[in-house]
Amino acid sequence: MAKIKKKIKTIKVDADKCNGCRTCEVVCSAFHSSPKWSVINPARSRIQIIRHPLKNIWLPVFAGEYAPAECMGRDKYIIDGKEYDECAFCRASCPSRDLFKEPDSGLPLKCDMCEDDPPREKPLCVEWCLNDVLIYEEREEEVEEGVEMEDVEAGLTSMVDKYGLEKVAETITRMSQKE
Numbered sequence: 001m002a003k004i005k006k007k008i009k010t011i012k013v014d015a016d017k018c019n020g021c022r023t024c025e026v027v028c029s030a031f032h033s034s035p036k037w038s039v040i041n042p043a044r045s046r047i048q049i050i051r052h053p054l055k056n057i058w059l060p061v062f063a064g065e066y067a068p069a070e071c072m073g074r075d076k077y078i079i080d081g082k083e084y085d086e087c088a089f090c091r092a093s094c095p096s097r098d099l100f101k102e103p104d105s106g107l108p109l110k111c112d113m114c115e116d117d118p119p120r121e122k123p124l125c126v127e128w129c130l131n132d133v134l135i136y137e138e139r140e141e142e143v144e145e146g147v148e149m150e151d152v153e154a155g156l157t158s159m160v161d162k163y164g165l166e167k168v169a170e171t172i173t174r175m176s177q178k179e
Ligand code: SF4
Pocket: 017, 018, 019, 020, 021, 022, 023, 024, 025, 049, 058, 060, 128, 129, 130, 131, 132, 133, 134
C-alpha cells in the first residue's frame, strides 16, 4: 500500500494544572453545535473533565475511538496520592457509560481537533484553557494510504450496532439517490 505524509496533531495534558473550570467543555460543545456556536451543552463536548472535588481531582480526557463492547478488566491508578477510578483515563465511547455519546442519538463523539475551514491555528480547548493545561503539538509521519478510512468505518460500525445493518444500508441507499 502506498505511503502518504500525514500531519499528526496531539494535545498533551498537564493534569496537575487543571482547576476544573470546564471552559474547555463549554467551548468544544458550542463549536460542535449545529449551527456552530448556537448551543452550549457540555454533555456534547469531546473533552470531559473527570471530577472528584473532595479528592481535588480534575482530569481532562479527550473522546477517542468507539468501542462496541465493554472491556473485561478495570484498573485503579494511584498517582501522587490521588486515586483515579476504573474508567477515569479511558477515552472510548463504550456501552458501560454515557460519556462521549451524543445525548439525543447516543452516537459516539470523537475529538476531531476542531477541524474547520480554513483550518484553525490550534484547537479551541487549547486556546481557551487559561491555565496552560492543554499543550498542542504537530508532527509529520508517513502512514499507509487508506488509514483515514478507519474513522469512517468506526462511525458506520457504531450505527450498525445501534440501528442494525439493514436500516443503515437503507438510509445510505436513500441518501445516494438524492444526490
Ligand atoms: S479549561 Fe483548562 S483548567 Fe479549565 S477544566 Fe479545561 S483543562 Fe482544566
